[in-house]
Amino acid sequence: MNALDGNGTLGIEGARVLVTGGSGFIGRAVCRLLMSAGAQVLNYDLNPWPGADSGPRSVVGDIEDADALSKACKSFDPSVFIHLAAFASVTATSRSDFSTIWNGTQVAARAFASASGPERFVNISTQLVIRPGPQPTDLRAYDPYTPYGEAKAEAERFLQNFSRPYATAHVRPTNIWGPHHPSYANSIMRYLEKGWYLHPVARKPTVRTYGYVDNCAGQIISIAFSEAVSDGDIFYSGDEAIDSAKFLDAMSVGLRGKPVRRFPLGLLRRAGEAGTFLQRLGFPFPLDRERVMRMSTDYALPLGATHGLTALQSVPFEVGMERTTRWFKEGAAPDWIA
Template sequence: MSRILITGGSGFIGTNLVDYLSSKGHEVVNFDKKKPKNTKYLKVWFEGNILSKKDLSKCLESFKPEYVVHLAARTDLDEKKDINGYSSNIEGVENVVEVINSAPSIKRTIYASSRMVCRIDYVPSNFDDYCPPNLYGESKVLGEKIVKNKANHTYVIVRPTSIWGPYFEIPYRTFFDTVKKGLFFLPKNHYPKKSFGFVLNTTYQIEKILFAENDKVLQNYYLSDYPEIDLKNWADLVSMELNNKKSNEIPMFPLTVIAKIGDFLQVLGWKNPPLTSFRLNNLITNMVYDMSDLENLCGKLPYNLEEGVKITADWMKNDK
């Protein structure tokens, strides 16, 4: 078994990854400034901040990991004025790269970026083609460039798409909660295809990338389930699981009005209104990535869409 350091192991994907890799018998340490969401793993928590090279160096020296999965980041979209608000995604990445550069015993590092290095309706021609829609996306672009320009160790950059499942937060926890309350409405006659990922499939994919033979792994992957899902089908499955009925649909015009109201409420200071123009655009726009490279590496995924929805709904019922 291997020693694996996970930065950001108290976050959404990190919480699931700590649990998954620990269940496989690996020795795992969670480097995070926040306590674990799953208190079962308090014993493997190393309190530290990626903005401190001293903290990172101390963790590496004491744990001596063979592999690293770097997930720690600021992931909200709230910063509108200064990209330095996302220093964790820039200076934090630079610190991780520099510390790992000085640890040649580490066999491979996975750096988590984001699909938001490109806006939702932009299909990049390659992994160096960027079109970020906001400051968060820009910070992730800078993080990728730091890895590519400064890392002298073996690494893979992954771009999680839209990942959902147990321990999730905004925006997909909001989606499930809204469906549960019967307040979610799909735009009528808009059924886009989406590259979304159930988090327990994502952790499986990360494991496969982490331990793949060098001649079989690429340097860049999107993380998503395959094939892509139909948003209407997904919403119906969630609604049936939570409410025993299919999801609601209404014409586009009233949703546009509600989204404009949400935009105005954001200006007034409400960080997370149920619907904004940004979210409405996401609802009606296809977001499909070519997942063939990841499928070739990982093969069949452990969970199908129906199983993922049921596991997530059951977790919500027990999450107090």
């Protein structure tokens, strides 16, 4: 069947969707929502499906293995391709570390062209293709400030110029959170639980954009199937831009019953400079100059276009926070908690 219904509504039931990186944090939520809506899903991932259930049909494979991915694509014959597979890091510094992004995206785009009726390729990018600061007005005015962001910008540019028999759309997740986040349990949530996290106090609040993982998945799927999306369109994925203290207070209260601790921004910046120096000497330190910058710089992003397309029900902030803190307090278990 045609995955993009002629009447302008989502035509997910019966659609054949290939998801790369479907075993990951966002990918797992995407696969589950697709299956619950009646889609036939193939998960292509370097790792097996991690849930306690059987999950979608899966192929274990490397995103840079052109032969394996093309074989999977020809065999499954998807009409929609959601490309999530990537190595994500804000600390890795070498371009070669991110070959799964700039090279893997090229492999994925070419593999999808081998399907008999490819319709839409949804490239999952990142907010980091444009650095924090004022809300961007030109979404193609790339200004990444990390090697990860640079690789994602390169992947977006490739798809814009690649000759292909299908349409593309780019989705840039913002600060996506929820159960099974790959780093939260061993970083921010642990710091909050122990009362170690110090939130910067400044003249004005730091406004950042957050999105619960299931809502991000619903936005990705809505963009994948909406006829209102044009070739090359770019969307940010998130729920709202809010004072970051609101988000951190809610998580801290859920974890230890108290709001997050406050600390003067000027002193935090000094601690960040000291941390950067110690890290250069080889000493581990949880705070550095870049982390303080991220904590104290606005990152409000345009969500209106995304919200106007979203057709799937959203999880309220309070419900998502309860699920996330419960997951952590129950041991951050690897199996899915509904």
